[in-house]
Amino acid sequence: MDLLSIRDLKRVAGPVSQSVVFRAQLEKCLQKTTKTGNPFYELTFSDSEESLVLRVWNNSPMFDLCGQLRNGHFVEVSGEFGLGNDGRSIDGKTWKARVLNELETAEVLAGSESLRAKQEEDYSFIETSVAVILDPRLARLCGGFLEHYGERFKRTGAARDYHHARRGGLVEHVAQMMRSAVRICEAYPMLNRDLLVAGVLFHDIGKLWENVYEEKGFTMPYTEISELMGHIPLGMEIVNRLWRELLDEDDLRKEWGDLEPASERVRLHLLHLIASHHGELAFGSPVVPKTPEAQALHYIDNLDAKMEMYDRGYEVAPELGKNVYERVRPLPGRLIAPLQVFEQGNNASSEE
Structure with missing residues (x-):
């Protein structure tokens, strides 16, 4: 599996889960409770460009693993990731994490x-x-x-x-x-x-x-x-x-x-x-x-x-339709793909 940044992960994530590896700092690992009283973990991972929030429910095989993770640790996360049911968030189906060594941590910090x-x-x-x-x-x-x-x-x-x-x-x-x-x-x-x-x-x-x-x-x-x-x-x-x-x-x-x-x-x-x-x-x-x-x-x-x-939005916002992307706050509306710059000879009639 290729090593991805969090931004790359957001860019490639789709409805079908795929194997992913990323390295980041675990900024926060919070245990919370649903409205029905069930515990879950909310983890925030950050690298040099982006942050990623993962929620792990109490029926997940990763639930016990979350209890062993500590805020501030630099980790390598590998597993199956895709879009959540809302079509926006990232969902980790199955994954594992290991703490990075000093050299690996320095590389993550450098970006x-x-x-x-x-x-x-x-x-x-x-x-x-x-x-x-x-x-x-x-x-x-x-x-x-x-x-x-x-x-x-x-x-x-x-x-x-x-x-x-x-x-x-x-x-x-x-x-x-x-x-x-x-x-x-x-x-x-x-x-x-x-x-x-x-x-x-x-x-x-x-x-x-x-x-x-x-x-x-x-x-x-x-x-x-x-x-x-x-x-x-x-x-x-x-x-x-x-x-x-x-x-x-x-x-x-x-x-x-x-x-x-x-x-x-x-x-x-x-x-x-x-x-x-x-x-x-x-x-x-x-x-x-x-x-x-x-x-x-x-x-x-x-x-x-x-x-x-706009630049970040075109990279991470979900595509709603051809040339139309999800709104990125605080911009006032959905993003539309920019018009390409005209280049001489770049037209259908010039193609053989």
């Missing part, structure tokens, strides 16, 4: 080769984009952040659900937003490129405390500080702290004293981008976008999140 390569490329693009910032204050601020928090950044998700909800997902999200921001600045010269790139880097930086994964796992713990503050106030606080630390250096304070625009205005405009990036008060921003860069950041953020939802 697939393609994901590792993508995230490395994305992080390199972020570093390159920051390196060409001309404003010395924003350049030092962004560079200092990457130096101090880069490793934590690399294991943070962009969200708990919906988009880029995986270890390193925030790096992917920020890099793609930066690509869009650079191109949009070319189309709209009125935009301050340095400010917008810095805003992209810092807009979700509070998620390094809200959506960070454990150093050796796919569990995203809940913390008191993130629950009490939220990622927008946390991000503003981090930027303010980094800014103050830079100004504590006498040479920099003197060097920046006569720069235009004034350093205090630069700081305020950057904070405004973080504060307003959700776009509306109803969506959690304490203020609406009031500058061109803030408005651009809001749309760039929203666009990248939505495109990720």
Whole structure:
């Protein structure tokens, strides 16, 4: 049996069970009770890209096995899997699990080769984009952040659900937003490129405390500080702290004293981008976008999140009919397969 990722398992699962092997972390193993009082287990497995929930009923031969599994274990699961009766969930007909050794665990944590390569490329693009910032204050601020928090950044998700909800997902999200921001600045010269790139880097930086994964796992713990503050106030606080630390250096304070625009205005405009990036008060921003860069950041953020939802949806959503897929929340309706790009000569009349 070929080793599959959880995303691959979801993609290939059908009404007829098939032999499958996957490796993942057992994030949660909960014993629950049905409405009729029968016990069952609910297991959540997670790998570098997806999570999978399996329910094991008390009449299943795997029921006793579940009682031996422990939260946090990295395991290899092999058995017969297919779609459940609802046509959406994954059902394990028969399966077994073994705990992975240290080397196997490290491989699972690292993710697939393609994901590792993508995230490395994305992080390199972020570093390159920051390196060409001309404003010395924003350049030092962004560079200092990457130096101090880069490793934590690399294991943070962009969200708990919906988009880029995986270890390193925030790096992917920020890099793609930066690509869009650079191109949009070319189309709209009125935009301050340095400010917008810095805003992209810092807009979700509070998620390094809200959506960070454990150093050796796919569990995203809940913390008191993130629950009490939220990622927008946390991000503003981090930027303010980094800014103050830079100004504590006498040479920099003197060097920046006569720069235009004034350093205090630069700081305020950057904070405004973080504060307003959700776009509306109803969506959690304490203020609406009031500058061109803030408005651009809001749309760039929203666009990248939505495109990720579509991209993932086409891979894991059940196909309801030709070119029609199950709705992926929070998108507003069922997904329709995108129109293929036209290629010259790719038509029926040209075929021999």
